[in-house]
Amino acid sequence: MPTSPTTVLIVGSGPTGLTLAIELARRAVDVRIIDKTPGFPRSSRAKGPNPRSLEVLEDLGVVGEVLAASSAPLPMRKYRNGVPIADAAPFADARPTPDAPYDRPRMIAQWRLEEILRARLAEYGVRVELGSELVGLAEGRTSVTAALAGGGEIEARYVAGCDGGHSAVRKLLGVPFEGKTDETQMMVCGDVEAEGPDRGFWHQWFDEDGAVMLCPIPGTRSGWWFQAGPETDASGAPVPPSLDSFRRLFAKHTRLPGSGLSDATLLSTYRVNERLAERYRVGRVFLAGDAAHVHSIAGGLGMNTGIQDAYNLGWKLARVASGRADPALLDTYEEERLPIAADALDLSAERLRATMEAIRKPGGGLDSAVSERTNGLGGGYRRSSLATGGGTGRLRAGDRAPDAxxxxxxxxxxxxxxxxxxxxxxxxxxxxxxxxxxxxxxxxxxxxxxxxxxxxxxxxxxxxxxxxxxxxxxxxxxxxxxxxxxxxxxxxxxxxxxxxxxxxxxxxxxxxxxxx
The missing domain is CATH 3.40.30.20 (Phenol hydroxylase, C-terminal dimerisation domain)
Structure with a gap:
């Protein structure tokens, strides 16, 4: 029999799931959050929150800790044939304004952001339940029963799938994840220790036959984010990421000794995926974050779109669960957030094209991925069913409410x-x-x-x-x-x-x- 009945079960404890859990817990909604991993990953894939996500994190009461643990975006130093030829600081002219207090994103390892969010969630008495893998979902008239590997079950009135691009929740629901995977756009990624490069820059070596990018991880003495075009073998097939392959790529493009790299962790191969879930809701089950949408890393929109999904869904779930709103309110989650994700896919693809074109020329770099639209402040819900009344010369129902x-x-x-x-x-x-x-x-x-x-x-x-x-x-x-x-x-x-x-x-x- 199912045990521990709860109001909302969240599957996945990344930034999206943790944001949603805090949103519910601070409204006194009974919530459980599970994750299939046996321990908290030291993942640093996402490089940090954009200005709109910083506004969300301020509302959650954690922005001070995030700012203290993060750094402002670093100037980018770009190289050709191992020689520095240009620096770029895409946020140099950005300034806070009375209506928008955050003028640029912040760089923080994802694992550190998750630590901060977990600590905030624990203040409400909720902790992530590790080693709990979802393997089945069965919806009844008033609840959903989640089956776990090993035979356990959790009964909940609602379930939220925040479990990433390979979402078990989405697959169990049978929701199509339409889009494409570009096998030609491939990178290897990892965290490395490196001595020597100036930690005041995000270093980017772009050559005709490949690239290496090295960005210091805030809060570490010698940790770096490493990204590169993949090494290939004699047949042209990509070589799996490893410390040895990272060293060879590093030496090839930087003209520095590969022995300067050590302790490579979180090794992965990245391919550009552009996919969007056909639906964000099936009955009492919802999708959010990468479970609902994935796209290229250009523009840094992935984690941020997920955090903002959770911010939208949380208050609606809480009002319905408490009886203060009709269940029809939950339909507006997909209505409002799916178009935002579709726009993020288009914007990310556009920024990727701009970046790939820029790096073909000496002096081009990742600054081409940045635009005013990637700050997240422009996304609104003017066409939503909830945007019913009025406007001024500057603002309409559905728009982000400005600060002052x-x-x-x-x-x-x-x-x-x-x-x-x-x-x-x-x-x-x-x-x-x-x-x-x-x-x-x-x-x-x-x-x-x-x-x-x-x-x-x-x-x-x-x-x-x-x-x-x-x-x-x-x-x-x-x-x-x-x-x-x-x-x-x-x-x-x-x-x-x-x-x-x-x-x-x-x-x-x-x-x-x-x-x-």
Whole structure:
């Protein structure tokens, strides 16, 4: 018989699964998270969160630790025939703005990011259950039974597959994973120890007949990410990655002694895959992260898209599980996130083409993979069933809700809008004194699931927009009175005049789902 009934079972404990687990646990949803591996991997495949994921991590309460354990992107030093010929710093001109506090991605080993997320999850009393391999799924009327290797079972109301590109959950559901694998775009990867190269640069040796890339791993004294075009044997077949093959490739392209490399770990062969799950939901089972979409590493979108999947799904699962929302809300997860993943596949493919074209010429490098769109800040849900109301000259329902520096009227201290948003609640912003009564009514009617803040309104939760940054970010004129309802995942739900306050209650009660 199944044991330990739970509300949500998460399969896979990478960044996507851990983000989802924290999202649920902080909303007091009973959650279990399992992983088939016997121990936590020291994987450093993904190089770190982009600006939008940093906003998510701030909301989860871990961004300070992530910033402390990571580094800013390093300048890229590019070589030809072993000689340095160009440096590039693609984020040199980036600056934080009042509406977007993170201006560039951060570099951190994936295993270190996972450590930080696991520690946060443990604060809610939840720990990853290792050595638990999913081998079967059986959905009943009100729950799903997950069968584990060895004979164990877990019963859950919902299951989330966050178990990577080879997802057992996706395969058990029979969801097609359409796309292609490009066998010509192949790389070998690993972590190595190296002495000698300057750790202030991401070194990139591109030659006519191959490439080697060496990037220092933050938080280590001599650890590096190693990537290279594969070595081939006499027949032209790729040689499996090993320390010896890494040394030969390193010596060939850098003209430095291969003996400078040691302790190669996490060796793997990477091929460019571009695949997208046909569906993100089958009954009570969901797919997220690489289980739902995979693409090239160009642009660094893989882990980030997964983290943002979990951020979208978590609050919706929690509201349905607690009885605060109709189960139809769960359909909006696929509606909103599948188009984002499709766009990420296209963007990654575009950046890969740009990079491959650039490196054919001396001075080209991985900086060609970077664009304004890879920061993750532009992805919104304007076409979603949940984007039902209003807009301004700058913002519409479904858009990411901007940050802005304000002043707390009660304490006189600085307070950013993101600090007001942080947590599992909806946020109602009232711009202008004409919203005061509506804010009071909304706070009283929806206590516990909504927090109301007046911007230049006054009151116990008042914020002063001294620099005008909040009104500018939201496109609201100095004499306008408007209400802005912000979802728990910091996207705009409604922009309405204060006289339409009833729309807030209708939204929270599920009226927005009538178009789903």
């Amino acid at each position: 520096p304000c002043r707390d009227l009660a304490t006189g201290t600085p307070r950013r809008l993101f600090e007001a948003f942080a947590g599992p609640h909806f946020t109602l912003l009232g711009f202008g004194p004409g919203t005061a009564q509506a804010l009071r009514e909304a706070a009283g009617a929806h206590d516990g699931e909504l927090r109301a803040y007046g911007v230049d309104v006054g009151g116990p939760h008042g914020l002063a927009d001294d620099g005008g940054h909040a009104r500018t970010a939201y496109g609201i004129g100095p004499d306008e009175d408007l209400l802005v309802l912000v979802r728990p995942d910091n996207h705009v739900a409604l922009i309405i005049p204060p006289g339409d306050l009833g729309a807030v209650g209708a939204y929270l009660n599920g009226a927005a789902l009538e178009r789903a």
